[in-house]
Amino acid sequence: KLSNRITTLNGGGSNGWEIFEKARDMIAAGEPVTMLTIGEHDIGTSREILEAMHQAALGGHTGYAAIPGTPALRETVAKRVEARTGVPTTSKNVLIVPGGQSGLFASHFAAVNPGDRALHIDPYYATYPGTLRAVGAEPVAVPARAENGFQPTYEDIAAKAQGATSLLINSPNNPTGAVYSPETLAAISKACQDFDLWLISDEVYETQVWDGEHISPRSLPGMEERTIVVNSLSKSHAMTGSRIGWIVAPEAVISELTELVTNTNYGVTGFVQDAAQFALNQGDSLEKAVAAPFLRRRGIVQNLVENQNVAQLVPAQGAMYVMLDVRATGLSGKDFANGLLDEELIAVMPGESFGQAAAGHLRIALTVDDDRLEDAIVRLLAYAKARV
Numbered sequence: 533k534l535s536n537r538i539t540t541l542n543g544g545g546s547n548g549w550e551i552f553e554k555a556r557d558m559i560a561a562g563e564p565v566t567m568l569t570i571g572e573h574d575i576g577t578s579r580e581i582l583e584a585m586h587q588a589a590l591g592g593h594t595g596y597a598a599i600p601g602t603p604a605l606r607e608t609v610a611k612r613v614e615a616r617t618g619v620p621t622t623s624k625n626v627l628i629v630p631g632g633q634s635g636l637f638a639s640h641f642a643a644v645n646p647g648d649r650a651l652h653i654d655p656y657y658a659t660y661p662g663t664l665r666a667v668g669a670e671p672v673a674v675p676a677r678a679e680n681g682f683q684p685t686y687e688d689i690a691a692k693a694q695g696a697t698s699l700l701i702n703s704p705n706n707p708t709g710a711v712y713s714p715e716t717l718a719a720i721s722k723a724c725q726d727f728d729l730w731l732i733s734d735e736v737y738e739t740q741v742w743d744g745e746h747i748s749p750r751s752l753p754g755m756e757e758r759t760i761v762v763n764s765l766s767k768s769h770a771m772t773g774s775r776i777g778w779i780v781a782p783e784a785v786i787s788e789l790t791e792l793v794t795n796t797n798y799g800v801t802g803f804v805q806d807a808a809q810f811a812l813n814q815g816d817s818l819e820k821a822v823a824a825p826f827l828r829r830r831g832i833v834q835n836l837v838e839n840q841n842v843a844q845l846v847p848a849q850g851a852m853y854v855m856l857d858v859r860a861t862g863l864s865g866k867d868f869a870n871g872l873l874d875e876e877l878i879a880v881m882p883g884e885s886f887g888q889a890a891a892g893h894l895r896i897a898l899t900v901d902d903d904r905l906e907d908a909i910v911r912l913l914a915y916a917k918a919r920v
């Protein structure tokens with residue numbers, strides 16, 4: 533008999549990825565599905581990064597690497613974080629992890645006791661509740677309202693915060709594309725201090741901001757000691773398959789987390805760490821090249837959706853997705869997405885996969901070339917019109 537912990541990871545419901553899995557099976561069966569589901573770039577990891585990885589592997593960096601990360605990569609990350617946020621940061625504040633997802637698990641493992649209430653904002657990245665359950669916490673959704681541009685308010689958080697231990701946020705946000713404003717971040721910071729919460733800040737879309745700017749809440753007054761930042765090179769450098777990221781946190785947290793790594797992953801692949809170090813040392817040139825298509829593609833969707841009354845674009849300031857509100861069709865996001873896949877061979881994610889606040893919406897990953905995206909949106913709008 534398997535443990536309750538593993539059999540209840542998805543909360544007894546779905547894992548949210550059914551449409552993606554169905555579309556993937558259809559593609560494997562030879563059907564020409566346009567895949568606008570998961571956050572996987574249509575470009576691969578750049579040649580320079582792969583060459584750095586290749587050289588590091590051939591150079592012999594194939595044994596166990598230092599458990600908290602190579603000193604050189606930890607130093608590179610610390611310098612980058614300090615330069616971008618102004619918060620003094622050393623290697624001792626940095627732990628290298630195999631991707632942001634693993635960083636989210638480790639951060640909560642450090643911050644939350646089994647049985648504690650762990651808050652996260654809704655709409656949310658589909659794995660969040662499962663990650664919180666994996667550490668034994670009770671996930672508690674804090675709805676952020678569409679009419680506030682999906683920016684949570686102090687009142688939204690305070691309504692759920694009594695007795696909670698942590699708050700997980702994500703800006704730029706997946707799925708909504710919201711980039712939290714200075715006012716939103718001030719409200720989050722006040723709520724964390726008033727209710728004595730750890731703040732876990734998922735910043736994996738940090739480099740993909742179209743409007744406004746990314747501010748890390750670790751840089752706000754009173755927040756450095758209670759913030760654990762999770763980041764990775766998956767989205768910024770199109771390195772999803774390399775599984776490489778980091779946690780930035782107070783030194784004592786990193787020191788305890790090193791114990792967790794010693795007893796779980798035992799570190800991250802050395803030649804991948806060397807490639808990550810190379811990538812981060814290129815300044816922002818590689819990450820700008822990866823981010824550029826998403827802004828252009830947001831514009832394509834914006835132009836096509838403008839002046840339509842069947843689908844409204846949710847204003848988005850970053851990440852690599854846009855959300856369409858299709859409530860005017862009377863269909864749930866799930867029914868719309870299933871019908872669109874069956875009839876038009878276009879795969880998008882239903883908003884319901886990301887929580888209740890996104891019901892009646894679709895999330896569209898901007899991860900195919902411009903022409904294919906345009907064709908898919910034109911057909912999606914025609915499908916919507918035929919239903920009103």
Ligand code: PLP
Pocket residue numbers: 571630631632633634657702706734736763764765766767772776777
């Ligand atoms: N956090 C968010 C908001 C994401 O969208 C994703 C991936 O899509 C992750 C974390 C996980 O990223 P990684 O590949 O670094 O594990």
